[in-house]
Amino acid sequence: MLQTQISNLSIQREALRREVLKVQQEDYQKMLGNFSKELESKKTLFCIHIFGFSLFYLMLLIFIASGIEKSRHHRVSCFSLP
Numbered sequence: 001m002l003q004t005q006i007s008n009l010s011i012q013r014e015a016l017r018r019e020v021l022k023v024q025q026e027d028y029q030k031m032l033g034n035f036s037k038e039l040e041s042k043k044t045l046f047c048i049h050i051f052g053f054s055l056f057y058l059m060l061l062i063f064i065a066s067g068i069e070k071s072r073h074h075r076v077s078c079f080s081l082p
Helices: 002-080
Strands: none
Touching: none
């Protein structure tokens, strides 16, 4: 009788262990999925952020270059007057 109870408890313990492992695996998969989504979102935001800065600096360089070009033309026109 005692041996039967021990065997039943061992079987129940093994079933519970399998159930816990299954739930842990499901939780891990959910966590991994959420992490992947969050990482993808942050990567997208980071790319947009970098693109925004790149665009800003490109526009700044164009503005500076056009100012330098206008400045050169102005000086040349001043020197070319008789």
